[in-house]
Every structure is written in structure tokens, then in C-alpha cells.
Amino acid sequence: MDRFLDAVFLGLSSGAIYALVALSLVVVFRASGHLNFAAGEMGTLSAFIAWAFYDAGVPLVIAALLGMAFGALLGGATEVAIVRPLEKKSPLAVFVALIALFLGINALTTGIWGAPPAEEIGNLFPNDPEDFWRIGGGVWRDRDIGALVVTLVITGLLFFLFQRTRFGLAMRGVASNAESARLVGVPTSRVLIGSWAIAGAIGAIAAILVAGNQGQVTPIIMVTIFVYGSAAATLGGLDSPGGAVIGGLLIGIIENLAAEFSKDWVGQEMKLGVALLVIFVVLLVKPSGLFGTAKVERV
Amino acid sequence: MTTVDDDAYVSELGPQAVAAEPAAAATLLHVANLRAGYGPVVVLHNVSLSVGEGEVVVVLGANGAGKTTTMRAISGTIPREGEIDMAGRSILKASPDAIVRAGIAQVPQGRGTFPELNVEDNLRIGAYTQRGGGIDDDIKRWFDTFPRLAERKTQKAGSLSGGEQQMLAIARALMSRPRLLLCDEPSQGLAPRITKELFAIIGELSRDQGIAVLLVEQNANLAMHIADRVYLLETGHIVASGDAETIAADDSIRKAYLGY
Amino acid sequence: MLKLNEGSPGHWVIRIIWVAAVVAALVYIPTKTNTSTIGDIATATQLAIAAMSLNLLLGYSGVISIGHSAFFGIGGYTTAILVSEYGWTQGWTIYVAAALAFVVGCIVSLPALRLKGVYLALVTLALAVLFPTLVRWGKLAWLTNGAQGISGIGYEQTPTWYNDHFARWQFINESISLPELRGREGRAIFLYWVGILILAVCYLVCRGIVKSRVGRSLIAIRDNETAAAVMGISRAKTKALVFGTSAAMCAVGGCLYAIQSTLAEPNLRFFTLLGSITFLLIMVLGGAATLWGPIVGAFAYVILDTRTRQAGESGEGVIGWLFGWMTGSPATLVLAIVLLIIVFVAPFGIVGLLKRIAAKFIVIIPRPAGTAPLPVSALEEPAVAGSPI
DSSP: OHHHHHHHHHHHHHHHHHHHHHHHHHHHHHHHSOOOTTHHHHHHHHHHHHHHHHHTTOOHHHHHHHHHHHHHHHHHHHIIIIIHHHHTTOHHHHHHHHHHHHHHHHHHHHHHHOSSSOEEOOOSSOOSTTOEEEETTEEEEHHHHHHHHHHHHHHHHHHHHHHHSHHHHHHHHHHHOHHHHHHTTOOHHHHHHHHHHHHHHHHHHHHHHHHHHHTEEOTTTTHHHHHHHHHHHHHHOTTOHHHHHHHHHHHHHHHHHHHHHOTTTTTTTTHHHHHHHHHHHHHHHOTTTTTOOGGGGGO | OOOOOGGGOOOTTOGGGBOOOOOOSSEEEEEEEEEEEETTEEEEEEEEEEEETTOEEEEEEOTTSSHHHHHHHHHTSSOEEEEEEETTEEOTTOOHHHHHHTTEEEEOTTOOOOTTSBHHHHHHHHTTTOOSSOHHHHHHHHHHHOHHHHHTTTSBGGGSOHHHHHHHHHHHHHTTOOSEEEEEOTTTTOOHHHHHHHHHHHHHHHHHHOOEEEEEESOHHHHHHHOSEEEEEETTEEEEEEEHHHHHHOHHHIIIIIOO | OEEEETTSHHHHHHHHHHHHHHHHHHHHHHHHSOHHHHHHHHHHHHHHHHHHHHHHHHHHHOOOOSOHHHHHHHHHHHHHHHHHHHOOOHHHHHHHHHHHHHHHHHHHHHHHTTOOHHHHHHHHHHHHHHHHHHHHOGGGHHHHOGGGOEEOOSOSSSOHHIIIIITTOEESEEEEEOOOOOHHHHHHHHHHHHHHHHHHHHHHHHHHHHHSHHHHHHHHHHHOHHHHHHTTOOHHHHHHHHHHHHHHHHHHHHHHHHHHHTEEOTTOGGGSHHHHHHHHHHHHHHOTTSSSHHHHHHHHHHHHHHHHHHHHHHOOHHHHHHHTTSSSOOHHHHHHHHHHHHHHHOTTHHHHHHHHHHHTTEEEEOOOTTSSOOOOOSSOOOSSSSOOO
16 A cells, blocks of 8 residues: 555656646647647756756745746747747648757757756755655655645646636637637737747746756756656647646556556556557547547647 | 729629718728738729718628628738728728727627637627726626526537527627627528527617627628618629618619529 | 750750769769768668658658657667577568568558647657667567667678679679678678668659659648548558558668667667657758658768767867857757758758759750650659648
8 A cells, every 4th residue: 555655646746747748738739739849848948047047056946936937938939939930831840840949959958068067956845865744654755745736836827827817818719719819809929929938937847846856957857758748738638738737647647556566567667658658549549638629639 | 912903893783883972970980992812812802881880881792702801801810901991090000909999899700709718708808908897797788688698608609509609709799899890791500580680689789889880791681671781792892882772672783682 | 044845855964964963973982982981871871761751751641750760760670680689681681671660650550540730740759759668678678688789780791692793793894893892891882882772762662652643642632631532542541551661661771770880779869759850850951742852861961960070079160169169969959950940941951942943044844744654864853842841
């Protein structure tokens, strides 16, 4: 039972980070209809910026917020400078550009920060071996609870944004029917930039959490996480923010349970395989995922 | 857009059909020499029309005549040339949201509801350009006018019937407190009984709220009943105009457009 | 402006000039350049084959794939396993790899049929990530040797059948003959020619598909699925065929790559997602939906890669000044930047750009349809006007 709880707790926490990446992908997808391949790398770059502030003496929390601000800027800039002009040419052009961005940012961060010494960064939450809670026999580390809390807070904020604010209504309108949105006077341009900026900020905090867990920021921290995030978004439904969170948590839990209880077949090394399997199964059986809308398939 | 000798176009109906503009109430919308199209294709060659305050003006035309293009040109969603004035001020260069703020609201072809949003949110987003308060009051007001919508207020718009969606689209347009309502083929895809009801509602709204209506339609019969004035649009040109009784009385027009 | 009718003497002159230039270049490389350059060009042919397979799929089926590194890897690992475990000669493994990849490709195409755009891309993404993960899997270590990979699968010496049978063939007189190939240089030259040969075969296969009934139905499907279905062109069969061929072709490239690298391991760039992305970028760089695009793109990439790496290390020139201070090679960053520029400025790729420039000077007026059959030419107009980009 202990092992079970341990796996579940761990799953909720890694799942929380997958959920954040998935949220980032979903927000962009709802607004622009594109999959942001560079989401992970944009997060990594933002994490490095946060590290730069932290290294210069800024308190970690402030540095993290600054990193998120940078992420927002990066996201908005990508929308304006790359996605919007290329959208007029063709969807393939946007796809290629985002992939080039993925590669480029990865190469950039490697080039700038790739050499030792490592860029050490602290964790936003208490991270010593004795900082944990015992719940029902299982162990849940403070930092892992923290990651889940962050995700839930951000999810809550997004919910509030979407359901209770004018801008959130505009975002939902654009996602639902962009042409009508323009007709009623919604500033679609601002909605697009805003969506990408929010996605960028979310990606940034995800990367900062990951870096905190590893104790350092490296250029490759988000590469696998991006795949997990994609799996979560696919499972939940590419246009469902709630689905993204649930998808992320589910994948986290499933992969950890599989790794713990099927050490032979899965084990730690094949956890990613679980996520990949999820992608294949979902796309085979119900591409719109658990909570997505079917219309999205006919893109 | 390529140049074509627009003024040389002559309709089968003969040159006499275009009557002088009547001196109606104050002109709200004034459109002259409108050219518009999609990329290299020019759809509207030379459209001139006007709508007075509180008037119901109907534009009739067959498929491909350019009715929706006219709507889009006025609401600013496609590039256009010519003159478009609203309450005396030019809106030719205005963006769609500025046009909404100038008092024009469009009920698009095919309803254009936000299918994933519920009925109330559809209304609320219609009031996006209204920065002052009173939005909740407006919502209540339109729910009173359209009780069927009030019943379904938490339902997703996509699950409503065609007629209900049309009502929703009209109510949404009204949320922006327009002085002029643009209706694009409201009868499309609706059963005749519902269409009659719809046109009656539009007519009532115009009379009670003093809102001018510019309505484009293929279905001439029902539209004529609520019209004050009528224009006939044929492949991008206005070929006839006049008040509703005159147009309905004209034999050649009746045969061509009303089918009897 | 020079106007020539298709099939006219003038047109033939141009074609002959083209062919002569290409042949001259092909012969120049192994005879006049150093061994490492020959090796780089050989790699270029392998990448060109991979990009060409991607191009086939994308250009004529509209299918975006970032999963082809898996097929490249299937090719490489098939060769590696057969050579190291079962003692096959390298050459024969290519057929097995192609067949295996063809089958896998057909299977993958089944779900792919029903998906579009983003979802299809996600499946291919998962495929690309799945391959190295599977290779590393403990359960398959008996086959793949896990993370360590399989080594020692290259040619130890240039295949004796070449030296025994072909070397010293004489053309006209003794001074013009096929040379013996010995040693490291010999191996490099051998792999170079094998690469060129197989690339030529792939080119012809692609061209054949483009011009055939299958090819035209591909374009029909790509442009209008409903119409194609109505006309009875079997979507499923055609899509499966294209996917399978594309996979097989890519795998062949992978075989050659493994032979040249003399090993196969899961970390090899071209067996991972990064490799898939590189293939895509190569295709776009050269010009998607043109037959020569992938070839030009691959060569351009290899040149870009070697030059920027040198400049990065030595710090010379613009690239050196811009990127020399960075850790490692700036090649990937330069590639990404070049690609972003291409997408904005020249979305038709290098070949597309060249064609546009050439079109200002020479126009080939095509023979009206239904007249005499089209002669084969070295440089062909793409069967489809424009590219997906």
C-alpha cells in the first residue's frame, strides 16, 4: 500500500508538471489552432532567464516571476512575429517555423549555457530530504506537493480568467468562432497575443519547477517533458483546459504505477513508453481525447 | 481589384427601374459606389444604397448576386472601396470593432453563434464593445423579449434549433445597442413558419426600438411584408429600388424576383 | 527570354548540358577531393534518400511526418543486427530492411488514414520518440543491445566482389578503367558510389510514382479527398502504398548510414526525433514537392554543417564572430535560423527559388497533352504546380 501511495503521490506531482505543459499547448491550440512545438524550449529559455536573475542575487520567487514574465513576452512575440505572418502563407509554414524554433532555441541555450559549471538553481519549495509529509503510509515530499499546488493555482486562475472575465470570454469566443468574434468587436489580435503570452508564462513556470527539482537548469530539461505534455493534451483533448490538467495527472499516475508495479516490463526506463502508448491509443480510438470537441479533428 | 466599365451594366429590367432615393427620415447609413470582393475577384461593382433611421430596407438578390459581400463590406470584414457613411461619419477605413461601436451590428449568414458558449455567454459577448454598465439589464431585457432563449440560457448554443439560433444571433446583435441591424439571409435553412415568426419579430423590433434594419434575402415574399423600401441586387449592381409597394406592384420585377 | 518547345533540339541541348554537368560533378568528387569530403558527400546521399522519402509522403499525400527517424533507425538496426548477429553481408540486409520498413509503414498508415494535421503530426512525433525508447528497452536488449548499441558493422575492406570483378575494367584502352578500391579511401569511395546509385534509383522510383496512375491519384487525393473517393480511387490502398514506400526508402538510407558509421546506437542523432526534424528541414530547405529539392537540401545541409562547425571552432568569418563564443558547434543554430528565413523569404526552397530565377530566362513550352509520350529528362518540372508551403 505504501508503494502504491508513493507512486500516486509522485504521479500527481510529475503529472502536475505535464499538466502545465499541456495547458500551455491547449491555450495556444484554442486560440490559433496550432500545436506549439517550441513550448518546451520556450520554457527552458525562460528558466535560464530566471536563473540569470537568481544568480545575480534576486530572491528565487521574484526570479521565477520574472522568468514567467519573460515567457509571456516570448510567447506574445512568437505569435506576432512568426505565427501570424506565416499563417497567411500556409499551415505547413507555421508548423515548420515552430519546429525550427524548437531546434533553434535548443541550440541557442546549449550554445550559451551548455558548458560547465552548471547553472544551479534552488527549488521554490523546501527541498531537503526531511521536508516531506507522511500521508496514509506514503511519503510525499514538500516540493512535490508544491508542484501540484502551483498547477492547481494556475488552473484556478485560468478558470477564473475564462469564466469570469471579459477578456476570458473574448478568448472563449475566438476559440469557438473566430469570425463571429470579430463581428461583435472582439479584438482578435489582442486575444491571440494574450493567449500565446499566457501559454508562454505557464511553460516558464513548468520549466522552473523541473529545474528546481533537478537542482540546475540545463538545455534539455524540457525535451522529454514536452512529449509528456503533448500526451497529456492529447489524452485530455487539445481544446480542453480541464482535460489538459486531468490528462496530465492521469498520465503521471499511470506511468508511476506502471513503473512501480511492473518493474520488469516498464520500470523507470520505459515510463516514457507509457506516455507514447497513451498517444497512440487515444489517437486510434478517440482523437478528440477525453474532453475535447470532435470538430477539432476536421482541421 | 481590376477596373471594369461598371456604369455600362444594364439589367434586363431596363434602365428605368432605379428610382430616385426618397426623402425619408434622417439617413443613417449611406453607401455610394461600393466596390468589394475577395482578392482578385470583384463581386460588388457599384453598389449604392441608403437606410434611414428606423427604416426596414430589404435587399433582394439571387445566389451570387453579392448580398453577403455587401454585408461584409459594410461591417468591415473584407476590403472595400467607395463611400460608406454612418450617421454622417465615414466608416470606410474603420475596423470591425470600430464599426460595431459606430452602431452597426451584423447578424451573419448561417447564424454565426458561438456553439461552445452557452446562450447567456453568447449574449454577453455580443456586448463586448459596451464598456459602460447595464449589460446584465440588457441581457434580462432580451430574455424577456425572447422567452425561448431565457429557457435555454445555460444550454450551449450549438444545441439549439435553427430558429432558436437565429433568435439568439439577433439578440446578440442587439446587445451592442445598435442603431442599424444588418441581417444576412435570416431565413436560410429555416422552415417557413419559423421564418414568418422571425420576420415578424424583426419588424416589431424595428418599430418598437427604433432600430433601422438592412436585410438581405433570397426569399422575397416574406421579407417584403416588413420592408419599407427595397433594393434589387443583380451580380454586383443595384438594378432597381423603390418603396415596397411600388416594387411589389411592378410586374417585371414580380416575375423575376417574386416568382409570380 | 528564350522560349523552347518541349522535345525540341534546343530543349535537348539544355538537358544534355545538365546531365553532363551532373556526371562531371559525380566523377569529380571521388577522384579529386579528400576522403573526409567523400565521406560527407556519402552521408549527404543518405540524408537525401531520407528527405526524398519524406518528400514523397508530404508532397504527394499531404502527410506531415516527423517520425521518419524511426524508419531510418529500422533500416540501420536491421543491418546492424543481421550483420553482427547472423553474419550477413551488408548489401543483402538492405532488401530485408526495406521490406520490413514497408510493412511497418503500411501498418502505421492504417490509423494515420483517419487523422489530419496536428493529430497526424502527433502520431509521427510519438513514433520518432518511440524508436530509441524501444531500442533501449530492457526487454529488447537481446536484439538491440540496449543503450550500448551494435558496433563493428561497417565494411572491413571494400567488398571483394568489386575488386575481383569490376576493378580494372577497361574502357577503350588501359588508361581509362575502373580503379581498384583499397583501404579507407577505397571504402569511402565505394560507399559514395553506392549512395549515389541508390539515390538515383530512389529518384527514379519517385519520378515513376509521380508520373504514373498511382502518382496522379496521389495528387488527386491530396487536392480533394472527396472527389478522389467518389471517383473510386482507393484512398486506403494508395495511402498505404505511399507510406510503405516512403518508409522503405527511408530505411534504405538508414542502412547505408549505419554501414558508413559502422555502428547503430539509440543516441545516433538521425535515429531520434532530432533526426526526423533534420530530414524535414532538409526537405524544406531544398524545396518541398520538387524532385530535386531533397537532394539539393541534403547537400546544402552537409555543406552548412561542415562549414559552420569549422568556423565555429576556428572563430573565423561572420559565423565565427557571431557564434564562435558558443559552446559546441553552431551548426544547428545556423540551420534553424536559415530555415526560419527560408520559410519567410523563399518557402519554395532552394530549388523552387532557382526555378523561378531560371523561368525568367528560359521557358519550356510543354507539349500539349495527348501527343507523343514525354521524353525522360534529368531535370523535371514538378508534377504539381506550387508546393504545399
